[in-house]
Amino acid sequence: MxxxxxxxxxxxxxxxxxxxxxxxxxxxxxxxxxxxxxxxxxxxxxxxxxxxxxxxxxxxxxxxxxxxxxxxxxxxxxxxxxxxxxxxxxxxxxxxxSFELIPAMLLTSLLVISVLTDIREKLILNVVTFPFIGILVIVRLFIGEGAFWYYLIGGIVGFSLLLLISIASKGGMGGGDIKLYAAIGLVLGPWLTVMSFVLASFVGAIVGIFLLLTGKVNRKQPIPFGPYILIGTLTAYLFGSQLWDWYRSFF
Ligand SMILES: [Zn+2]
Structure with missing residues (x-):
């Protein structure tokens, strides 16, 4: 049966x-x-x-x-x-x-495709990111606990944050990452988007130090950031509020 x-x-x-x-x-x-x-x-x-x-x-x-x-x-x-x-x-x-599963699945699909292109060619492609951004804007008009403008601000915060870091690090962050963070912001809203980036950088730094120490990569070799964006974003999106409560419990 x-x-x-x-x-x-x-x-x-x-x-x-x-x-x-x-x-x-x-x-x-x-x-x-x-x-x-x-x-x-x-x-x-x-x-x-x-x-x-x-x-x-x-x-x-x-x-x-x-x-x-x-x-x-x-x-x-x-x-x-x-x-x-x-x-x-x-x-x-x-x-x-729930309805939230729609933006959640869309963003996860975009993140996975970005990881796959990033680890193969160190590229996150506009032909992938742009359609997803368009669909996510429309989806957020109808679905979400927060108001539409909340998610719109999230998209702007994600884009601006990565743009500033890219300028400050003189291109250490690729253009693909910047646009990807606009899509992430549309789903996570501003606060969790910032948390996503902090977590991605943290995990990326730990793995990067480990790879340097074990001699798997040298200092000049660029490491694709996509996998850490996936980990940081899903962690912030799914467990962000619990993480924040846990963090605040120390103070
Ligand atoms: Zn064959």
């Missing part, structure tokens, strides 16, 4: 979206069409069959190799899928079935 489970539905949706976001990230970076040609192995060009379209599963089953030509496949595919599922499922569990 089939019992409909919302959890299972969200996980399957996350797997399918993760697979789709990988394709979106790779093709937009190469300035190719998203729809054509259908997904294929980058090495032997063999089209993928439906059983290959969930990378995380086929990656494990085929031990990281193409079913047709045995070329090893980049671990970025299953990794991108894993990040998508984990992020969307966490957001669903905390936000719950």
């Amino acid at each position: 089939f019992v409909f489970s919302m959890d299972a539905f969200v996980i399957v949706l996350g797997l399918l979206l993760g697979s789709f976001f990988n394709v979106v990230a790779i093709r937009l970076l190469k300035q190719q069409s998203i729809a054509f040609p259908p997904s294929h192995c980058p090495s032997c060009k063999h089209p993928l069959s439906p059983q290959d379209l969930i990378p995380i599963i086929s990656y494990v089953l085929l031990k990281g190799r193409c079913r047709y030509c045995q070329t090893s496949i980049s671990p970025l595919y299953p990794l991108g899928e894993l990040v998508t599922v984990l992020s969307l499922y966490t957001v669903y569990k905390v936000v719950g079935l």
